[in-house]
Amino acid sequence: MTECAKSAITQGSEVVLHFDLKLADGSAADSTRVNDKPAKLVMGDGSLTASFEACLLGLITGDKKSFTLEADDAFGMPNPDNIHHLERSKFGSDTPAEEGMIIAFAQPDGSELPGIVRDVTGDSVTVDFNHPLAGQVITFDVEILSVS
Missing domain, CATH: 3.10.50.40 (Chitinase A; domain 3)
Structure with a gap:
């Protein structure tokens, strides 16, 4: 060579x-x-x-x-098990739940998992943890x- x-x-x-x-x-x-x-x-x-x-x-x-x-x-492919419904109260004033937002959620091991807010209805927030x-x-x- x-x-x-x-x-x-x-x-x-x-x-x-x-x-x-x-x-x-x-x-x-x-x-x-x-x-x-x-x-x-x-x-x-x-x-x-x-x-x-x-x-x-x-x-x-x-x-x-x-x-x-x-x-x-x-x-x-998107996995329906990666879509979660959370209570709006889980979101603070510094991170309000707004449709389209990408929010990092802390995992038990200290890592972060990004989720996309897909829907906000009343007290329920739908978060999609599938890859975008x-x-x-x-x-x-x-x-x-x-x-x-």
């Missing part, structure tokens, strides 16, 4: 990349380019779905690729910045 040969992405590779996520209608869902902050990940660490990782395998620094994943392979892109077909445009 010559000194300037580029490594291909394999399991365990550390990858720095830019990505753009688009919905089926072409609208932008997320992008690392907005704030020019590339994503850094280790292949196989669980931060990406197996399907997304499979699309990155074999790419090298400088590669640009676009691929589309069905909902099951991207962020999964669950159920969506996603197109990923990636640019590999480095592989190590």
Whole structure:
């Protein structure tokens, strides 16, 4: 291997990349380019779905690729068990329950879980803990910045 040969992405590779996520209608869902902050990940660490990782395998620094994943392979399908009805009294004046808000809820282990307020009716607040892109077909445009 010559000194300037580029490594291909394999399991365990550390990858720095830019990505753009688009919905089926072409609208932008997320992008690392907005704030020019590339994503850094280790292949196989669980931060990406197996399907997304499979699309990155074999790419090298400088590669640009676009691929589309069905909902099951991207962020999964919405799970009705992840929709909860909470009492409005659980929300304080510093975090009022308003439809469309994303609120971080503390978990018993100290981590936070974001939930989207879907509905506020009387004393009941419906909070959806599914990933915001669950159920969506996603197109990923990636640019590999480095592989190590």
